[in-house]
Amino acid sequence: MMEAVPPQTTGFFGERPAGAGLSSAFSAVWVHRMEDDEAPPIVITPDATIDLQWIDGRFRVAGPDKDPQIERPPAGATIIGFRFRPGAAAGWLGVSAGEIVGGRLELGDLWGTRARELTDRIRAMPDLAGMVSQLEAAIGAYTQGRDALDRPMGKAFDLLDAGLPPERPLVPFLLDRLSVSERTLRRRFEDAFGYGPKTLDRILRFHRYRRLQRRAGGASTAQLAIEAGYADQAHLIRESRRLTGVTPSALP
Numbered sequence: 001m002m003e004a005v006p007p008q009t010t011g012f013f014g015e016r017p018a019g020a021g022l023s024s025a026f027s028a029v030w031v032h033r034m035e036d037d038e039a040p041p042i043v044i045t046p047d048a049t050i051d052l053q054w055i056d057g058r059f060r061v062a063g064p065d066k067d068p069q070i071e072r073p074p075a076g077a078t079i080i081g082f083r084f085r086p087g088a089a090a091g092w093l094g095v096s097a098g099e100i101v102g103g104r105l106e107l108g109d110l111w112g113t114r115a116r117e118l119t120d121r122i123r124a125m126p127d128l129a130g131m132v133s134q135l136e137a138a139i140g141a142y143t144q145g146r147d148a149l150d151r152p153m154g155k156a157f158d159l160l161d162a163g164l165p166p167e168r169p170l171v172p173f174l175l176d177r178l179s180v181s182e183r184t185l186r187r188r189f190e191d192a193f194g195y196g197p198k199t200l201d202r203i204l205r206f207h208r209y210r211r212l213q214r215r216a217g218g219a220s221t222a223q224l225a226i227e228a229g230y231a232d233q234a235h236l237i238r239e240s241r242r243l244t245g246v247t248p249s250a251l252p
Contacts, residue, residue: 019142086157091148097194
């Protein structure tokens with residue numbers, strides 16, 4: 001049995017910011033093309049994002065994830081993804097993120113005939129660039145004029161992604177910065193992200209560590225763990241196992 005690998009380590013993976021026609025609801029467009037030979041299983045680490053994906057002539061919705069997910073794309077498959085901006089997926093899809101946590105759902109299961117109408121706009125293209133452009137145009141046409149973004153939740157995401165100020169408890173900090181009640185905060189988080197503030201903070205803290213790790217050169221794991229917001233290196237190791245299945249030293 002082949003070992004599962006991160007998406008960026010197999011086949012071709014490329015990503016760029018979403019164009020102007022999509023940027024009100026989407027942050028990035030990405031392409032993952034598998035090798036023509038047998039593709040290894042792919043491990044998806046929770047990253048607090050939700051994607052609209054085009055696979056084999058159909059749309060599906062992926063995420064948000066709380067736990068690592070294993071996907072097994074066929075050899076030679078091409079996946080074109082449109083990553084929602086934080087706080088925009090629920091408004092664009094018309095479905096609370098809490099209803100699709102950990103899911104890989106056909107858009108038709110959420111939209112019915114509306115999904116078929118969107119899919120029917122797409123025609124097979126001989127080249128990948130043309131296919132991406134056509135998908136951008138179709139999704140952009142649906143996106144224009146619709147204000148899908150929950151801006152307070154986008155702000156909440158940015159606050160947690162940057163890291164909490166030292167010694168500031170999470171929920172009181174968010175209540176103070178967003179000027180909402182705790183009940184409203186938790187409901188809005190569930191709708192926008194699929195889980196509460198503590199889970200989102202845990203996922204974003206791990207990815208903050210990963211960003212620091214990639215830039216740090218020779219810095220020690222213990223030092224980076226503290227800088228990312230962990231209590232100590234042991235705390236980081238526990239969270240890494242929980243989110244990826246392996247320790248930080250085993251990450252590519």
